[in-house]
Amino acid sequence: MLKSLLQRLGQTVFVLFGISVMVFLVFFATPGADPTARIAGKNASPATIAKVRQEYGFDRPLPVQYATMMKKLFITQDLTSYANRGEKVVPEIIKAAPVTLSLATGGAVIWVVVSILMGTVAAAFRGTWVDRTLMAIGLVGVSIPVFWLGQVANLITQARYHDTWLFSWVPPLGYVPFSESPVGWFKALLISWCTLSVLFIGVYARVLRSDLVTVSGEDFMRTARAKGLSPSRVLLVHGLRTSMITFVSLFGMDFAQLIGGGALLTEVVFGLQGVGRLTYQALSSLDLPFIMASVMYSAVFVVLANALVDVVYLFLDPRVRDGR
């Protein structure tokens, strides 16, 4: 147990180190990316530029700059943005995290519930028009780019039909903290949850359906049927549980990636100030400290989720648990 934990920790550190070095080197290798001129201001005099270069340590060797940045990010946690010296990166990410968490969790609830329903019904009605219709809907969902869907959702709810009874409840774009108003929080996020979940519903319903279909030919399913269990019990208890393995591992990675800022487009389109939007802003302004912090943050979640998914496997699949 301890060994595997340490192993996992070692992997995490290795992954973080690799990613951070890559981000750092790519940034400084980009022509024109030198932040000195942007920090000093347009048309600043050479003396001012030199002072900024020295103040930020851009005149020091790259390994030293890298080590300093990592120290400020992970140990002293006082790394500040290049675009705003007063803005500390770590607290900003921590402040943005609840927005992203709210968005991803709400979206996840919708896509898990709906995709399980869709996938199970499609499998139960395999080969019929119900199956084909549901899977076609799923495919449409997968094919729609989220930023387009978000803009259209905004166009409908904020512009064209904003003043009708149907959408007059939709608040202005932006986030309302749960602590401020749970109802406002729900209203502010509902449209973005639905938008975010459409893609995932499509993918997950299709994956689940195909797993259910595959598993239905397995020996243990035959045994269950032979025992005289009802078809619904066979499908829901025996089939669904086993078929959830792929579903869960996919979910673990997707959810972690969303929490880590992967819902960037949704956050930007809906004006939600989450980690994804911070990343987007950092990229548009080439603000290395923010890029670094958000990439590290995202990587941590993906690695953690990987570990968590491994644990969940144990509960879902007895074969894994018993080491068979």
Place this chain on the structure above:
Amino acid sequence: MRCGVPRSLRRRPVQLSGWAPLKALLPVACLPLFLGASLHAAALAPGAPDSPETGGTLRLTASSSGGTLDPQISYVHITYQMEAIVYDGLTTFAKTPGPMDRHAIPDLVEALPAPEDGGKTYVFHLRHGIRFSNGREVTPDDVAASMRRIFRANSPTAGPYYSHIVGGTECLHDAEHCTLSGGVIPDDTAWTITFHLTHPDSEFFDRLAFQHASILPADTPPHDTGNTAPLGTGPYRIASYEPNSGLVMERNPYFRQWDAEAQPAGYPDEIRYAFGLDPEAAVTAIENNQYDWMLENVPLDRQAEIGSRFSDRVRLIDQMVIYYAALNVNLPPFNDVRVRQALNYALNRKAVVIYNGGPAVSLAACQMLPTGAPGFEPGCAYTKGASPEHPAPEWKEPDLALAKKLVAESGTAGQKVVIVTPQSGGSDAIANEIRSTLTDLGYVASVRPITPVIEFSYIQNSDNNVQVGLTGWSADYPSASSFLQTLFSCATFIPHSDNSINASQFCDHKFDALMDRAAEVSLTDRKAGDALWAEASRALMAQAPAVPLDQTRRVALMSSRLHGAFDTPIYEAIFSQMKLRRAGDQP
């Protein structure tokens, strides 16, 4: 100096908010008139204008904040605009509607002093009784400390704007020990501040009016204050700031209006800025009256919609800005003046204007001084039937035949040309227009779009060997030198540097001498000086180190309750002058 303005960074709008309940609170219609009057007076905040339109919350929106709030450091339009009503300088620009070429007026000082010692000494008389938002009176010591702080805090313009104050150059190189003791001399008895300059400067008052010379309390820390705004003297103070969500401004309780033009009292009781909506979403939100004003320009694809549905809520605001293509005079083929002239002759500005929204919002440019700038005289050297010696009054149509003749004479046809442009819809289209023009002239041309945040410094660095770079430039204050001297003098070309604003790498000592003379004459005779600047502008275009493209107007959308005379040159909008209609008021 002024700032580069990639098209994608063009400004955005603001908003106001909520008023409504005052009327509802008035206990029914039968209140005697005098009681109504006294209620109004009692509700009025100190320093607020005594007007029925005073009050309410102005709601503004922008896609992102402008970073640091330190007025001596920040160099972005959003902060400049916002802090125009938080801070004052010794001088300022009029915060009332008017022509674009108005120069600085007195703000914290009684009057603009007459130059002494041949324009090298100025004695300013500070006004009495002006207070910071903590109640402390502004003293001559605060002024001297603020001037020192420009250098100590590494202000971007410390070099170009203020290093000619005696002791300034030393401060630039050793900011920690900066005293400016021989350059800025406060006198608490006479309540004056004396400035000594190393050489006369016809733009000294304008430079003191720029936000980097804001007067702050003497004990303000000598470094970037970041998210904390130093104390100011304007009608508002910044109450809270979260760079990723919003900013709140409230009334400065110690503000009393001293000059309605320099720093007028503000109408809204509170101003709230929300950060996060992209311009498309912001337009929709303003249409829905969820916000009152946005920082960004209304995106081109929405202009037809707002023009037809909300024409009474649109304002077109003139900007002192010029978009241009810098031609590298040190690299072939543009090291030949004939090729530079040929491209100027051949480029169809009509197409440029259409790409930028049509003639209502874009004006074809023929010279590097924008229309309305001091020293601007109409004239176009590069249009059909015109020449640098015999300019036409304005651009009419391209002259491809003459352009091809010039290229043939230069013998450069067939060479490769790469156009570097910021990656954004409008700029890409214009870059492609230039590409096809160059192809018509016989060159093998291609476009290289670069992310906007990098492009501005990328095209400046001579190591990147950029032949044609698209960019824009707007003025910090109205002056010809902001455009001509900054963008095209020998001093602003710094080889191998990302901060070499003279992207054309143009250096002509005769032209420099002409500009120096124009600046010198402006000191005593503004009109004669402006005439010389106009001459300089013509001389520059004869050399054609750039292709002027167009000058744009800002398209602003307002909520239905926003009104007032708030549009001004330089700041574009003065939030304190935005008035809010209450629910039920007729537009």
